[in-house]
Amino acid sequence: MTTHASEPALKPDRPQFSSGPTVKFPGWSxxxxxxxxxxxxxxxxxxxxxxxxxxxxxxxxxxxxxxxxxxxxxxxxxxxxxxxxxxxxxxxxxxxxxxxxxxxxxxxxxxxxxxxxxxxxxxxxxxxxxxxxxxxxxxxxxxxxxxxxxxxxxxxxxxxxxxxxxxxxxxxxxxxxxxxxxxxxxxxxxxxxxxxxxxxxxxxxxxxxxxxxxxxxxxxxxxxxxxxxxxxxxxxxxxxxxxxxxxxxxxxxxxxxxxxxxxxxxxSIGGRQALFERANANAKIVTDWIEATPWVRNMVADPQKRTNTGVCFRFQGDWYDSLSADEQAAVPKTIAKMLEERDVGYDFNGYRDAPPSLRIWCGGTLEREDLKRLLPWIEWAYERVKAGA
Missing domain, CATH: 3.40.640.10 (Type I PLP-dependent aspartate aminotransferase-like (Major domain))
Incomplete structure (x- = not known):
């Protein structure tokens, strides 16, 4: 895991990561x-x-x-x-x-x-x-x-x-x-x-x-x-x-x-096959990061059953497991709130009825670079929450 003592330098150009309504297509106006x-x-x-x-x-x-x-x-x-x-x-x-x-x-x-x-x-x-x-x-x-x-x-x-x-x-x-x-x-x-x-x-x-x-x-x-x-x-x-x-x-x-x-x-970009490819590439960025990050895990254990749209992940590890249920539930909410306040990422907290989690939309209207920029910010926010900031 990369440690970020200070805020990452780059923010997503389009910080909309909601799972519905989802971000407009690139170039929309x-x-x-x-x-x-x-x-x-x-x-x-x-x-x-x-x-x-x-x-x-x-x-x-x-x-x-x-x-x-x-x-x-x-x-x-x-x-x-x-x-x-x-x-x-x-x-x-x-x-x-x-x-x-x-x-x-x-x-x-x-x-x-x-x-x-x-x-x-x-x-x-x-x-x-x-x-x-x-x-x-x-x-x-x-x-x-x-x-x-x-x-x-x-x-x-x-x-x-x-x-x-x-x-x-x-x-x-x-x-x-x-x-x-x-x-x-x-x-x-x-x-x-x-x-x-x-x-x-x-x-x-x-x-x-x-x-x-x-x-x-x-x-x-x-x-x-x-x-x-x-x-x-x-x-x-x-x-x-x-x-x-x-x-x-x-x-x-x-x-x-x-x-x-x-x-x-x-x-204009190639129809549904192009949309499939965009969603697959976007989801791979997030799922690869999840696999490489020890304090999170994909909500779906079986790779064959994992979505390429709303990727959901939960927290884990000794520090997180030591928290009470209410404290665990507060972790993703706090991270999502911190990044929304900084205009880094909007609406990617897990669904209200789901277990405490984050959910990042990866559908075809989203750009890969925005996902790449979001993930270091999640790492940074997690470190701040863990440190009690």
Missing amino acids: LDKLKTDSLGRSHRSALGKSRLKYAIDLSKELLGVPEDYLVGIMPASDTGALECAMWTMLDPARPATVAAWESFGNVWIQDAVKQLKLPKLTTLDADYGEIPDLHGIPQDNDVVFTWNGTTSGAKIPGTDWLAPGREGVTINDATSAVFAMEMDWPKLDATTYSWQKVMGSEAQHGMLILSPKAVERIESYDPAWPLPKLFRLKKGDKLNRAIFEGATINTPSMLATEDYIAALEWAK
């Missing part, structure tokens, strides 16, 4: 956003064309199969994911909801307390772990989170999902898409939000449906009330206009233009 659609109805020809362009560009960049549908949903990833659960999970069918961090546990609570599914199995695991997914029956509907945003643990693969399985798969991919390749043939409903990996504005989510998902929605009428924001059908058929830019409720056209600008930037 307000004047890059088109404004012709502002002040216009989202149902005008112009408004619908911009929404449809956002859908089409998302589908292109993500490599979504041609026969899948992509739609813009209200209420971010949460709205999109809960819409899929409310409209697709039939109480007459067996279902499994798997979770290993905060948001996945919300989906478990939805299934248990709100939908009250009678044939439900829940799987969970501690932060940094993944439950055994291989035992999930292939006729079960399944809800899972591809990448644990608050734990840094991702699924290592999809071999536990059989091709052509009977049950539908509902995949919360909000901190995975644009950073990890999706196995589309095995995914029936996939959701994400603009403000995560692409660093765009919040409140809008995306819902991607396979033909099997469409069939389930059209053949199943839920017994529970559906709020308007979840109503995907018109009569007995899926309202396909939703997947052509006719949103269920009024979207922000400014947020839409911001998302489009991010997508166009991604396309």
